[in-house]
Amino acid sequence: MLSFAARNALKPNVCRAFAASARQVRGIQTASLPPLPYAYDALEPHISGEIMKLHHQKHHQTYVNGLNAAEEAYSKTTSVKEQIALQAAIKFNGGGHINHSLFWKNLAPANEDGGKLVDGPLKQAIERDFGSVEALKKQFNATTAAIQGSGWGWLGFNSGNKKLEVVTTSNQDPLISHVPIIGVDIWEHAFYLQYKNVKPDYLNAIWNVINFKEAEKRLVEASK
Template structure:
């Protein structure tokens, strides 16, 4: 079977694809209500994003994998690579994204003292400096894509990177990922991406991010 990304064996990606039965990918349930992230992300956006956009990637991935399994030649399998990458990346990225968010009532937006805060201060100077740089780099994405805080296995540092479209992050271990596709914010923030990026820090699940960092640095 086509390998979605070399990082699938890592814990964060394993959780991202945990909702499986046989070879069928399914839409993961959110660990909070659609309106739980308001006023920072509207319930309408969350419901559409989850049930329409993410579901479309799941459907597309299942269809592409089925076609790949039935392919009669290598040529046919090669033709399916882009569909597998796009829909597989969309499924992985969104599964990680939902876990990256948490209502303020459940600790969203709160970064306690610990290994993540220490690493951010070491690699960016301060938490505020990290957020400012992340927002600047991510807002500069042309068209659709993702902004990531990733852990670099080689440098042993946290770094800010972006990926285009639904490309999964394979150069780093994903710690925090933010969807910058218009479907993630346009209904609420229109074309003002910086407002969306400023607001999302109020509902970032730093506990999950710290867990991913701990797993990456074992």
């Protein structure tokens, strides 16, 4: 659970959605780096072991450290001015922690569940809302590749119209307008060592290791 400071940093409209995402992280007052559910090289050749190790041990760990430091500083100050100044760090690092904790579960080795979408609620919803799985991938990749700078591409569930939609967020902002079903990190640290600046190649490759079984669980839960 995120602290009062983390929740307060995202008031007034996003606390509920942020808290829902935070429950998926299953953290406690002090954030910690979750272990990967597979080996660092398990996603090769689509994502290299070097990228996964750096991404997890260095980048995600940095967000965890930053969040804990900001939370600690927030808890020790009674200055409203200082609390306001710390909210940006809490939002950025808290979002980075939430997004990456979801991202690791969003992936699976290709020789296991990665890239395998069987007939079921998720496939049916994709075909209903996009026409086909290939149409979804095409729209998702084009929309995500068009992000200027750093951010995330998402397949999200719109609780209002009960449809799947492709949306993006900037920097490490967590997805709050939709329930996250599939999220793809488009920061350079997620792909540059392997794909250089060719984002489309990375986006095409990552579908081979998307954990559709995990995504379907999220959709079923969101649809209740």
